[in-house]
Amino acid sequence: MSAREITEYEKYIRTEELLGLQKTDDELVCHDEMAFQxxxxxxxxxxxxCQHELALATARIEADRLAEARNTLHRMYLICRLMAGQLRLLETMSPRAYFTVRSALGRGSGQESPGFNALLAKPAKLRAATKALLGRRGVKLIDLHREPARDAELFALLEALVDFDEAFQQFRQRHLVLVxxxxxxxxxxxxxxxxxxxxxxTRQTFFPELWLVREQLFRDFVPGPPLFDGEDDDGPHHH
Ligand code: HEM
Incomplete structure:
Protein backbone atom coordinates (compact mmCIF):
# COMPACT_ATOMS: atom_id res chain seq x y z
CA MET A 1 0.00 0.00 0.00
CA SER A 2 1.46 3.37 -0.94
CA ALA A 3 1.60 6.07 1.69
CA ARG A 4 -0.83 8.85 0.94
CA GLU A 5 -0.91 12.31 2.26
CA ILE A 6 -3.39 12.97 5.00
CA THR A 7 -6.05 15.51 4.15
CA GLU A 8 -6.74 18.76 5.95
CA TYR A 9 -9.88 17.16 7.36
CA GLU A 10 -7.95 14.21 8.76
CA LYS A 11 -5.34 16.53 10.21
CA TYR A 12 -7.89 18.71 11.92
CA ILE A 13 -10.19 15.98 13.23
CA ARG A 14 -7.19 13.77 14.02
CA THR A 15 -9.02 10.82 12.52
CA GLU A 16 -5.89 8.70 12.40
CA GLU A 17 -5.38 8.84 16.14
CA LEU A 18 -9.09 8.69 16.88
CA LEU A 19 -9.78 5.63 14.72
CA GLY A 20 -6.69 3.93 16.07
CA LEU A 21 -8.16 3.93 19.58
CA GLN A 22 -10.34 0.85 19.09
CA LYS A 23 -9.35 -2.79 19.17
CA THR A 24 -8.59 -4.26 15.77
CA ASP A 25 -10.72 -7.10 14.42
CA ASP A 26 -8.07 -9.56 15.59
CA GLU A 27 -8.09 -8.17 19.09
CA LEU A 28 -11.88 -8.15 19.58
CA VAL A 29 -13.10 -10.92 21.89
CA CYS A 30 -16.42 -10.94 20.02
CA HIS A 31 -18.17 -8.94 17.30
CA ASP A 32 -20.14 -6.77 19.75
CA GLU A 33 -17.09 -5.63 21.64
CA MET A 34 -16.61 -2.88 19.05
CA ALA A 35 -19.99 -1.35 19.90
CA PHE A 36 -19.20 -1.66 23.60
CA GLN A 37 -15.86 0.11 23.27
CA CYS A 50 -19.94 18.77 29.30
CA GLN A 51 -17.21 19.66 31.80
CA HIS A 52 -15.86 22.24 29.41
CA GLU A 53 -19.30 23.83 29.14
CA LEU A 54 -19.83 23.58 32.88
CA ALA A 55 -16.79 25.75 33.52
CA LEU A 56 -18.15 28.37 31.12
CA ALA A 57 -21.64 28.29 32.62
CA THR A 58 -20.13 28.87 36.07
CA ALA A 59 -18.01 31.79 34.84
CA ARG A 60 -21.00 33.36 33.11
CA ILE A 61 -23.11 33.16 36.25
CA GLU A 62 -20.29 34.70 38.25
CA ALA A 63 -20.16 37.53 35.68
CA ASP A 64 -23.97 38.05 35.80
CA ARG A 65 -24.29 37.07 32.13
CA LEU A 66 -27.44 35.08 32.65
CA ALA A 67 -28.79 34.75 29.11
CA GLU A 68 -25.44 33.40 27.94
CA ALA A 69 -25.20 31.09 30.96
CA ARG A 70 -28.58 29.68 29.97
CA ASN A 71 -27.37 28.88 26.46
CA THR A 72 -24.45 26.97 27.90
CA LEU A 73 -26.68 25.10 30.36
CA HIS A 74 -28.96 24.21 27.49
CA ARG A 75 -26.01 22.69 25.65
CA MET A 76 -25.13 20.68 28.78
CA TYR A 77 -28.72 19.46 28.93
CA LEU A 78 -28.56 18.34 25.30
CA ILE A 79 -25.28 16.52 25.89
CA CYS A 80 -26.78 14.59 28.82
CA ARG A 81 -29.78 13.65 26.68
CA LEU A 82 -27.43 12.29 24.02
CA MET A 83 -25.49 10.38 26.65
CA ALA A 84 -28.70 8.71 27.81
CA GLY A 85 -30.05 8.09 24.30
CA GLN A 86 -27.04 6.26 22.95
CA LEU A 87 -27.17 3.68 25.75
CA ARG A 88 -30.00 2.14 23.73
CA LEU A 89 -27.41 0.95 21.25
CA LEU A 90 -25.88 -1.39 23.83
CA GLU A 91 -29.25 -3.00 24.43
CA THR A 92 -28.85 -4.59 21.01
CA MET A 93 -26.06 -6.64 22.59
CA SER A 94 -27.06 -10.05 23.89
CA PRO A 95 -26.41 -10.71 27.58
CA ARG A 96 -24.21 -13.60 26.43
CA ALA A 97 -22.02 -11.29 24.34
CA TYR A 98 -21.78 -8.86 27.27
CA PHE A 99 -20.43 -11.59 29.53
CA THR A 100 -17.76 -12.38 26.93
CA VAL A 101 -16.74 -8.72 26.87
CA ARG A 102 -17.00 -8.48 30.66
CA SER A 103 -14.47 -11.24 31.16
CA ALA A 104 -12.00 -9.35 28.94
CA LEU A 105 -12.50 -6.19 31.00
CA GLY A 106 -10.89 -7.61 34.11
CA ARG A 107 -11.87 -5.61 37.16
CA GLY A 108 -12.65 -2.48 35.14
CA SER A 109 -15.94 -0.77 36.05
CA GLY A 110 -17.93 2.23 34.93
CA GLN A 111 -17.43 3.57 38.44
CA GLU A 112 -13.88 4.36 37.39
CA SER A 113 -15.02 6.61 34.52
CA PRO A 114 -12.95 9.79 34.88
CA GLY A 115 -15.50 11.86 32.98
CA PHE A 116 -18.36 10.68 35.15
CA ASN A 117 -16.49 11.24 38.39
CA ALA A 118 -15.48 14.74 37.32
CA LEU A 119 -19.10 15.48 36.39
CA LEU A 120 -20.20 14.40 39.84
CA ALA A 121 -17.73 16.76 41.48
CA LYS A 122 -17.81 19.89 39.35
CA PRO A 123 -21.39 21.14 39.69
CA ALA A 124 -20.60 22.09 43.33
CA LYS A 125 -18.91 25.23 41.99
CA LEU A 126 -21.86 25.97 39.73
CA ARG A 127 -24.14 25.59 42.71
CA ALA A 128 -22.04 27.99 44.79
CA ALA A 129 -22.04 30.53 41.94
CA THR A 130 -25.84 30.30 41.77
CA LYS A 131 -26.21 30.80 45.52
CA ALA A 132 -24.00 33.89 45.31
CA LEU A 133 -26.09 35.18 42.41
CA LEU A 134 -29.30 34.83 44.43
CA GLY A 135 -27.58 36.82 47.15
CA ARG A 136 -26.59 39.59 44.72
CA ARG A 137 -30.13 39.77 43.41
CA GLY A 138 -31.43 39.88 46.96
CA VAL A 139 -34.07 37.27 46.36
CA LYS A 140 -34.98 34.10 48.22
CA LEU A 141 -35.74 31.02 46.16
CA ILE A 142 -39.15 30.52 47.68
CA ASP A 143 -40.17 34.12 46.98
CA LEU A 144 -39.05 33.80 43.37
CA HIS A 145 -41.12 30.65 43.03
CA ARG A 146 -44.12 32.35 44.55
CA GLU A 147 -43.77 35.03 41.92
CA PRO A 148 -41.51 34.04 38.98
CA ALA A 149 -42.23 37.32 37.17
CA ARG A 150 -40.38 39.24 39.84
CA ASP A 151 -37.09 38.23 38.14
CA ALA A 152 -37.93 36.28 35.00
CA GLU A 153 -34.32 36.11 33.82
CA LEU A 154 -33.17 34.58 37.09
CA PHE A 155 -36.12 32.18 37.14
CA ALA A 156 -35.29 31.00 33.61
CA LEU A 157 -31.68 30.43 34.57
CA LEU A 158 -32.68 28.32 37.57
CA GLU A 159 -34.96 26.23 35.37
CA ALA A 160 -32.04 25.65 32.99
CA LEU A 161 -30.05 24.34 35.96
CA VAL A 162 -32.93 21.99 36.79
CA ASP A 163 -33.00 20.84 33.14
CA PHE A 164 -29.34 19.88 33.35
CA ASP A 165 -29.77 18.22 36.74
CA GLU A 166 -32.77 16.25 35.47
CA ALA A 167 -31.02 15.16 32.26
CA PHE A 168 -28.04 13.87 34.22
CA GLN A 169 -30.42 11.90 36.46
CA GLN A 170 -32.07 10.53 33.32
CA PHE A 171 -28.69 9.33 32.07
CA ARG A 172 -28.20 7.44 35.33
CA GLN A 173 -31.75 6.04 35.24
CA ARG A 174 -31.33 5.01 31.61
CA HIS A 175 -28.08 3.27 32.48
CA LEU A 176 -29.82 1.40 35.30
CA VAL A 177 -32.46 0.13 32.86
CA LEU A 178 -29.66 -1.01 30.53
CA VAL A 179 -27.95 -2.83 33.39
CA THR A 202 -30.28 7.94 40.48
CA ARG A 203 -31.66 9.78 43.50
CA GLN A 204 -28.73 12.19 43.64
CA THR A 205 -29.20 15.79 42.56
CA PHE A 206 -26.70 18.57 41.98
CA PHE A 207 -28.95 21.40 43.13
CA PRO A 208 -31.11 19.98 45.93
CA GLU A 209 -32.51 23.40 46.89
CA LEU A 210 -33.99 23.79 43.41
CA TRP A 211 -35.96 20.58 43.94
CA LEU A 212 -36.79 21.32 47.56
CA VAL A 213 -38.31 24.68 46.76
CA ARG A 214 -41.10 22.84 44.93
CA GLU A 215 -42.03 21.11 48.15
CA GLN A 216 -41.84 24.42 49.99
CA LEU A 217 -44.12 26.07 47.46
CA PHE A 218 -46.55 23.20 47.67
CA ARG A 219 -46.87 23.96 51.37
CA ASP A 220 -48.44 27.29 50.45
CA PHE A 221 -51.34 25.28 49.12
CA VAL A 222 -51.28 22.19 51.33
CA PRO A 223 -50.09 22.97 54.88
CA GLY A 224 -47.99 20.43 56.75
CA PRO A 225 -44.98 20.15 59.09
CA PRO A 226 -41.97 22.38 58.25
CA LEU A 227 -39.54 21.03 55.66
CA PHE A 228 -35.82 20.48 55.99
CA ASP A 229 -34.02 23.49 54.53
CA GLY A 230 -31.21 22.03 52.41
CA GLU A 231 -29.58 25.33 51.50
CA ASP A 232 -26.47 25.08 53.65
CA ASP A 233 -24.86 21.79 52.71
CA ASP A 234 -22.97 20.61 49.66
CA GLY A 235 -21.90 17.63 47.59
CA PRO A 236 -24.20 15.44 45.49
CA HIS A 237 -27.55 15.10 47.23
CA HIS A 238 -30.46 12.78 47.55
CA HIS A 239 -34.11 13.53 47.41
C1 HEM B 1 -23.61 -3.33 28.35
C2 HEM B 1 -23.57 -2.13 28.88
C3 HEM B 1 -23.31 -1.84 30.32
C4 HEM B 1 -23.46 -2.62 31.42
C5 HEM B 1 -23.99 -4.04 31.50
C6 HEM B 1 -23.04 -1.83 32.56
C7 HEM B 1 -23.01 -2.28 33.86
C8 HEM B 1 -22.66 -1.55 34.96
C9 HEM B 1 -22.67 -2.02 36.31
C10 HEM B 1 -23.05 -3.44 36.75
C11 HEM B 1 -22.28 -1.01 37.11
C12 HEM B 1 -22.16 -1.02 38.64
C13 HEM B 1 -20.76 -1.02 39.09
C14 HEM B 1 -20.07 -2.31 38.76
O1 HEM B 1 -20.56 -3.35 39.18
O2 HEM B 1 -19.06 -2.25 38.07
C15 HEM B 1 -22.01 0.12 36.27
C16 HEM B 1 -21.58 1.35 36.69
C17 HEM B 1 -21.38 2.43 35.87
N1 HEM B 1 -21.42 2.43 34.50
FE1 HEM B 1 -22.06 0.95 33.31
N2 HEM B 1 -22.66 -0.60 32.14
C18 HEM B 1 -22.80 -0.55 30.77
C19 HEM B 1 -22.52 0.53 29.95
C20 HEM B 1 -22.08 1.75 30.38
C21 HEM B 1 -21.80 2.86 29.51
C22 HEM B 1 -21.92 2.90 28.00
C23 HEM B 1 -21.40 3.88 30.31
C24 HEM B 1 -21.01 5.22 29.81
C25 HEM B 1 -20.20 6.03 30.40
C26 HEM B 1 -21.42 3.41 31.67
C27 HEM B 1 -21.08 4.13 32.79
C28 HEM B 1 -21.14 3.70 34.08
C29 HEM B 1 -20.91 4.54 35.22
C30 HEM B 1 -20.60 6.03 35.17
C31 HEM B 1 -21.05 3.75 36.34
C32 HEM B 1 -20.95 4.21 37.79
C33 HEM B 1 -22.33 4.76 38.14
C34 HEM B 1 -22.54 5.14 39.58
O3 HEM B 1 -21.66 4.93 40.40
O4 HEM B 1 -23.65 5.64 39.87
N3 HEM B 1 -21.83 2.11 31.67
N4 HEM B 1 -22.25 -0.23 34.96
Whole structure:
Protein backbone atom coordinates (compact mmCIF):
# COMPACT_ATOMS: atom_id res chain seq x y z
CA MET A 1 0.00 0.00 0.00
CA SER A 2 1.46 3.37 -0.94
CA ALA A 3 1.60 6.07 1.69
CA ARG A 4 -0.83 8.85 0.94
CA GLU A 5 -0.91 12.31 2.26
CA ILE A 6 -3.39 12.97 5.00
CA THR A 7 -6.05 15.51 4.15
CA GLU A 8 -6.74 18.76 5.95
CA TYR A 9 -9.88 17.16 7.36
CA GLU A 10 -7.95 14.21 8.76
CA LYS A 11 -5.34 16.53 10.21
CA TYR A 12 -7.89 18.71 11.92
CA ILE A 13 -10.19 15.98 13.23
CA ARG A 14 -7.19 13.77 14.02
CA THR A 15 -9.02 10.82 12.52
CA GLU A 16 -5.89 8.70 12.40
CA GLU A 17 -5.38 8.84 16.14
CA LEU A 18 -9.09 8.69 16.88
CA LEU A 19 -9.78 5.63 14.72
CA GLY A 20 -6.69 3.93 16.07
CA LEU A 21 -8.16 3.93 19.58
CA GLN A 22 -10.34 0.85 19.09
CA LYS A 23 -9.35 -2.79 19.17
CA THR A 24 -8.59 -4.26 15.77
CA ASP A 25 -10.72 -7.10 14.42
CA ASP A 26 -8.07 -9.56 15.59
CA GLU A 27 -8.09 -8.17 19.09
CA LEU A 28 -11.88 -8.15 19.58
CA VAL A 29 -13.10 -10.92 21.89
CA CYS A 30 -16.42 -10.94 20.02
CA HIS A 31 -18.17 -8.94 17.30
CA ASP A 32 -20.14 -6.77 19.75
CA GLU A 33 -17.09 -5.63 21.64
CA MET A 34 -16.61 -2.88 19.05
CA ALA A 35 -19.99 -1.35 19.90
CA PHE A 36 -19.20 -1.66 23.60
CA GLN A 37 -15.86 0.11 23.27
CA UNK A 38 -17.07 2.81 20.87
CA UNK A 39 -20.10 3.75 22.97
CA UNK A 40 -17.94 4.07 26.08
CA UNK A 41 -15.40 6.19 24.22
CA UNK A 42 -18.09 8.46 22.80
CA UNK A 43 -19.63 8.84 26.26
CA UNK A 44 -16.24 9.91 27.64
CA UNK A 45 -16.01 12.54 24.91
CA UNK A 46 -19.47 13.91 25.73
CA UNK A 47 -18.57 14.03 29.40
CA UNK A 48 -15.39 15.92 28.54
CA UNK A 49 -17.39 18.45 26.53
CA CYS A 50 -19.94 18.77 29.30
CA GLN A 51 -17.21 19.66 31.80
CA HIS A 52 -15.86 22.24 29.41
CA GLU A 53 -19.30 23.83 29.14
CA LEU A 54 -19.83 23.58 32.88
CA ALA A 55 -16.79 25.75 33.52
CA LEU A 56 -18.15 28.37 31.12
CA ALA A 57 -21.64 28.29 32.62
CA THR A 58 -20.13 28.87 36.07
CA ALA A 59 -18.01 31.79 34.84
CA ARG A 60 -21.00 33.36 33.11
CA ILE A 61 -23.11 33.16 36.25
CA GLU A 62 -20.29 34.70 38.25
CA ALA A 63 -20.16 37.53 35.68
CA ASP A 64 -23.97 38.05 35.80
CA ARG A 65 -24.29 37.07 32.13
CA LEU A 66 -27.44 35.08 32.65
CA ALA A 67 -28.79 34.75 29.11
CA GLU A 68 -25.44 33.40 27.94
CA ALA A 69 -25.20 31.09 30.96
CA ARG A 70 -28.58 29.68 29.97
CA ASN A 71 -27.37 28.88 26.46
CA THR A 72 -24.45 26.97 27.90
CA LEU A 73 -26.68 25.10 30.36
CA HIS A 74 -28.96 24.21 27.49
CA ARG A 75 -26.01 22.69 25.65
CA MET A 76 -25.13 20.68 28.78
CA TYR A 77 -28.72 19.46 28.93
CA LEU A 78 -28.56 18.34 25.30
CA ILE A 79 -25.28 16.52 25.89
CA CYS A 80 -26.78 14.59 28.82
CA ARG A 81 -29.78 13.65 26.68
CA LEU A 82 -27.43 12.29 24.02
CA MET A 83 -25.49 10.38 26.65
CA ALA A 84 -28.70 8.71 27.81
CA GLY A 85 -30.05 8.09 24.30
CA GLN A 86 -27.04 6.26 22.95
CA LEU A 87 -27.17 3.68 25.75
CA ARG A 88 -30.00 2.14 23.73
CA LEU A 89 -27.41 0.95 21.25
CA LEU A 90 -25.88 -1.39 23.83
CA GLU A 91 -29.25 -3.00 24.43
CA THR A 92 -28.85 -4.59 21.01
CA MET A 93 -26.06 -6.64 22.59
CA SER A 94 -27.06 -10.05 23.89
CA PRO A 95 -26.41 -10.71 27.58
CA ARG A 96 -24.21 -13.60 26.43
CA ALA A 97 -22.02 -11.29 24.34
CA TYR A 98 -21.78 -8.86 27.27
CA PHE A 99 -20.43 -11.59 29.53
CA THR A 100 -17.76 -12.38 26.93
CA VAL A 101 -16.74 -8.72 26.87
CA ARG A 102 -17.00 -8.48 30.66
CA SER A 103 -14.47 -11.24 31.16
CA ALA A 104 -12.00 -9.35 28.94
CA LEU A 105 -12.50 -6.19 31.00
CA GLY A 106 -10.89 -7.61 34.11
CA ARG A 107 -11.87 -5.61 37.16
CA GLY A 108 -12.65 -2.48 35.14
CA SER A 109 -15.94 -0.77 36.05
CA GLY A 110 -17.93 2.23 34.93
CA GLN A 111 -17.43 3.57 38.44
CA GLU A 112 -13.88 4.36 37.39
CA SER A 113 -15.02 6.61 34.52
CA PRO A 114 -12.95 9.79 34.88
CA GLY A 115 -15.50 11.86 32.98
CA PHE A 116 -18.36 10.68 35.15
CA ASN A 117 -16.49 11.24 38.39
CA ALA A 118 -15.48 14.74 37.32
CA LEU A 119 -19.10 15.48 36.39
CA LEU A 120 -20.20 14.40 39.84
CA ALA A 121 -17.73 16.76 41.48
CA LYS A 122 -17.81 19.89 39.35
CA PRO A 123 -21.39 21.14 39.69
CA ALA A 124 -20.60 22.09 43.33
CA LYS A 125 -18.91 25.23 41.99
CA LEU A 126 -21.86 25.97 39.73
CA ARG A 127 -24.14 25.59 42.71
CA ALA A 128 -22.04 27.99 44.79
CA ALA A 129 -22.04 30.53 41.94
CA THR A 130 -25.84 30.30 41.77
CA LYS A 131 -26.21 30.80 45.52
CA ALA A 132 -24.00 33.89 45.31
CA LEU A 133 -26.09 35.18 42.41
CA LEU A 134 -29.30 34.83 44.43
CA GLY A 135 -27.58 36.82 47.15
CA ARG A 136 -26.59 39.59 44.72
CA ARG A 137 -30.13 39.77 43.41
CA GLY A 138 -31.43 39.88 46.96
CA VAL A 139 -34.07 37.27 46.36
CA LYS A 140 -34.98 34.10 48.22
CA LEU A 141 -35.74 31.02 46.16
CA ILE A 142 -39.15 30.52 47.68
CA ASP A 143 -40.17 34.12 46.98
CA LEU A 144 -39.05 33.80 43.37
CA HIS A 145 -41.12 30.65 43.03
CA ARG A 146 -44.12 32.35 44.55
CA GLU A 147 -43.77 35.03 41.92
CA PRO A 148 -41.51 34.04 38.98
CA ALA A 149 -42.23 37.32 37.17
CA ARG A 150 -40.38 39.24 39.84
CA ASP A 151 -37.09 38.23 38.14
CA ALA A 152 -37.93 36.28 35.00
CA GLU A 153 -34.32 36.11 33.82
CA LEU A 154 -33.17 34.58 37.09
CA PHE A 155 -36.12 32.18 37.14
CA ALA A 156 -35.29 31.00 33.61
CA LEU A 157 -31.68 30.43 34.57
CA LEU A 158 -32.68 28.32 37.57
CA GLU A 159 -34.96 26.23 35.37
CA ALA A 160 -32.04 25.65 32.99
CA LEU A 161 -30.05 24.34 35.96
CA VAL A 162 -32.93 21.99 36.79
CA ASP A 163 -33.00 20.84 33.14
CA PHE A 164 -29.34 19.88 33.35
CA ASP A 165 -29.77 18.22 36.74
CA GLU A 166 -32.77 16.25 35.47
CA ALA A 167 -31.02 15.16 32.26
CA PHE A 168 -28.04 13.87 34.22
CA GLN A 169 -30.42 11.90 36.46
CA GLN A 170 -32.07 10.53 33.32
CA PHE A 171 -28.69 9.33 32.07
CA ARG A 172 -28.20 7.44 35.33
CA GLN A 173 -31.75 6.04 35.24
CA ARG A 174 -31.33 5.01 31.61
CA HIS A 175 -28.08 3.27 32.48
CA LEU A 176 -29.82 1.40 35.30
CA VAL A 177 -32.46 0.13 32.86
CA LEU A 178 -29.66 -1.01 30.53
CA VAL A 179 -27.95 -2.83 33.39
CA UNK A 180 -31.19 -4.60 34.35
CA UNK A 181 -31.71 -5.65 30.77
CA UNK A 182 -28.18 -6.94 30.22
CA UNK A 183 -27.16 -8.51 33.54
CA UNK A 184 -30.47 -8.60 35.47
CA UNK A 185 -31.56 -6.65 38.52
CA UNK A 186 -30.13 -8.87 41.23
CA UNK A 187 -26.90 -10.13 39.71
CA UNK A 188 -24.02 -9.50 42.12
CA UNK A 189 -20.87 -7.83 40.84
CA UNK A 190 -17.37 -7.43 42.20
CA UNK A 191 -18.58 -4.49 44.29
CA UNK A 192 -21.85 -5.82 45.73
CA UNK A 193 -25.35 -5.59 44.26
CA UNK A 194 -24.87 -3.15 41.37
CA UNK A 195 -28.53 -2.36 40.80
CA UNK A 196 -28.88 -1.19 44.43
CA UNK A 197 -25.81 0.97 44.16
CA UNK A 198 -26.94 2.43 40.84
CA UNK A 199 -30.45 3.04 42.12
CA UNK A 200 -29.03 5.00 45.03
CA UNK A 201 -27.15 7.15 42.50
CA THR A 202 -30.28 7.94 40.48
CA ARG A 203 -31.66 9.78 43.50
CA GLN A 204 -28.73 12.19 43.64
CA THR A 205 -29.20 15.79 42.56
CA PHE A 206 -26.70 18.57 41.98
CA PHE A 207 -28.95 21.40 43.13
CA PRO A 208 -31.11 19.98 45.93
CA GLU A 209 -32.51 23.40 46.89
CA LEU A 210 -33.99 23.79 43.41
CA TRP A 211 -35.96 20.58 43.94
CA LEU A 212 -36.79 21.32 47.56
CA VAL A 213 -38.31 24.68 46.76
CA ARG A 214 -41.10 22.84 44.93
CA GLU A 215 -42.03 21.11 48.15
CA GLN A 216 -41.84 24.42 49.99
CA LEU A 217 -44.12 26.07 47.46
CA PHE A 218 -46.55 23.20 47.67
CA ARG A 219 -46.87 23.96 51.37
CA ASP A 220 -48.44 27.29 50.45
CA PHE A 221 -51.34 25.28 49.12
CA VAL A 222 -51.28 22.19 51.33
CA PRO A 223 -50.09 22.97 54.88
CA GLY A 224 -47.99 20.43 56.75
CA PRO A 225 -44.98 20.15 59.09
CA PRO A 226 -41.97 22.38 58.25
CA LEU A 227 -39.54 21.03 55.66
CA PHE A 228 -35.82 20.48 55.99
CA ASP A 229 -34.02 23.49 54.53
CA GLY A 230 -31.21 22.03 52.41
CA GLU A 231 -29.58 25.33 51.50
CA ASP A 232 -26.47 25.08 53.65
CA ASP A 233 -24.86 21.79 52.71
CA ASP A 234 -22.97 20.61 49.66
CA GLY A 235 -21.90 17.63 47.59
CA PRO A 236 -24.20 15.44 45.49
CA HIS A 237 -27.55 15.10 47.23
CA HIS A 238 -30.46 12.78 47.55
CA HIS A 239 -34.11 13.53 47.41
C1 HEM B 1 -23.61 -3.33 28.35
C2 HEM B 1 -23.57 -2.13 28.88
C3 HEM B 1 -23.31 -1.84 30.32
C4 HEM B 1 -23.46 -2.62 31.42
C5 HEM B 1 -23.99 -4.04 31.50
C6 HEM B 1 -23.04 -1.83 32.56
C7 HEM B 1 -23.01 -2.28 33.86
C8 HEM B 1 -22.66 -1.55 34.96
C9 HEM B 1 -22.67 -2.02 36.31
C10 HEM B 1 -23.05 -3.44 36.75
C11 HEM B 1 -22.28 -1.01 37.11
C12 HEM B 1 -22.16 -1.02 38.64
C13 HEM B 1 -20.76 -1.02 39.09
C14 HEM B 1 -20.07 -2.31 38.76
O1 HEM B 1 -20.56 -3.35 39.18
O2 HEM B 1 -19.06 -2.25 38.07
C15 HEM B 1 -22.01 0.12 36.27
C16 HEM B 1 -21.58 1.35 36.69
C17 HEM B 1 -21.38 2.43 35.87
N1 HEM B 1 -21.42 2.43 34.50
FE1 HEM B 1 -22.06 0.95 33.31
N2 HEM B 1 -22.66 -0.60 32.14
C18 HEM B 1 -22.80 -0.55 30.77
C19 HEM B 1 -22.52 0.53 29.95
C20 HEM B 1 -22.08 1.75 30.38
C21 HEM B 1 -21.80 2.86 29.51
C22 HEM B 1 -21.92 2.90 28.00
C23 HEM B 1 -21.40 3.88 30.31
C24 HEM B 1 -21.01 5.22 29.81
C25 HEM B 1 -20.20 6.03 30.40
C26 HEM B 1 -21.42 3.41 31.67
C27 HEM B 1 -21.08 4.13 32.79
C28 HEM B 1 -21.14 3.70 34.08
C29 HEM B 1 -20.91 4.54 35.22
C30 HEM B 1 -20.60 6.03 35.17
C31 HEM B 1 -21.05 3.75 36.34
C32 HEM B 1 -20.95 4.21 37.79
C33 HEM B 1 -22.33 4.76 38.14
C34 HEM B 1 -22.54 5.14 39.58
O3 HEM B 1 -21.66 4.93 40.40
O4 HEM B 1 -23.65 5.64 39.87
N3 HEM B 1 -21.83 2.11 31.67
N4 HEM B 1 -22.25 -0.23 34.96
Missing amino acids: VVHQVEELWMKL RRIIGGRTPSLKGAPADLLEHG
